[in-house]
Amino acid sequence: PTFSLAQVRAFHHAFSTNDCSRNVYIKKNGFTLHRNPIAQSTDGARTKIGFSEGRHAWEVWWEGPLGTVAVIGIATKRAAMQCQGYVALLGSDDQSWGWNLVDNNLLHNGEVNGSFPQCNNAPKYQIGERIRVILDMEDKTLAFERGYEFLGVAFRGLPKVCLYPAVSAVYGNTEVTLVYLGKPLDG
Numbered sequence: 001p002t003f004s005l006a007q008v009r010a011f012h013h014a015f016s017t018n019d020c021s022r023n024v025y026i027k028k029n030g031f032t033l034h035r036n037p038i039a040q041s042t043d044g045a046r047t048k049i050g051f052s053e054g055r056h057a058w059e060v061w062w063e064g065p066l067g068t069v070a071v072i073g074i075a076t077k078r079a080a081m082q083c084q085g086y087v088a089l090l091g092s093d094d095q096s097w098g099w100n101l102v103d104n105n106l107l108h109n110g111e112v113n114g115s116f117p118q119c120n121n122a123p124k125y126q127i128g129e130r131i132r133v134i135l136d137m138e139d140k141t142l143a144f145e146r147g148y149e150f151l152g153v154a155f156r157g158l159p160k161v162c163l164y165p166a167v168s169a170v171y172g173n174t175e176v177t178l179v180y181l182g183k184p185l186d187g
Helices: 005-012
Strands: 015-020 024-026 032-035 041-047 055-062 070-075 082-084 096-100 105-108 111-115 131-136 141-146 149-155 164-169 175-182
Touching: 005 175, 015 024, 015 032, 024 041, 032 164, 041 070, 055 164, 070 131, 096 149, 096 164, 105 149, 164 175
Parallel strands: none
Antiparallel strands: 015 041, 024 032, 032 175, 041 082, 041 164, 055 131, 055 175, 070 096, 070 164, 096 105, 105 111, 131 141, 141 149
């Protein structure tokens, strides 16, 4: 089979099989994480490549139940990718920033930084719905889109360090797919 440049680039930026919880595995396609049914564990994964400059976009979607906590966002290399209990692992320390799709909370440094998107009765995430994540290392912001609707900037003042696309999940046998898109189309 022949692959487009975009497919090759996306695979280059896919989940790292060496940088994830021992309770998950990356499927053969390279883009989908499968969380094994392990009790009282929260499990995450980072991509192979992180960013310290430029503007980058990727899509994330859940292909199985969210469970009680399902977080998408970014993490440094120092952020933990596994912990005890069912918690918002991404955003649990100062090394990661996350959006919990279950309760619409933004998380960083172990604290809730408000709800997102910032509108009344924000719709809950639906399984299979693609969320576009936009990391702008020049403006030091992380923003999200859903179905071509810009939801707004979730985090500002990100540090000038290497940040990796990441997810954390708790539900047994759930699957999460992440595909790198390249530069955002809006410029």
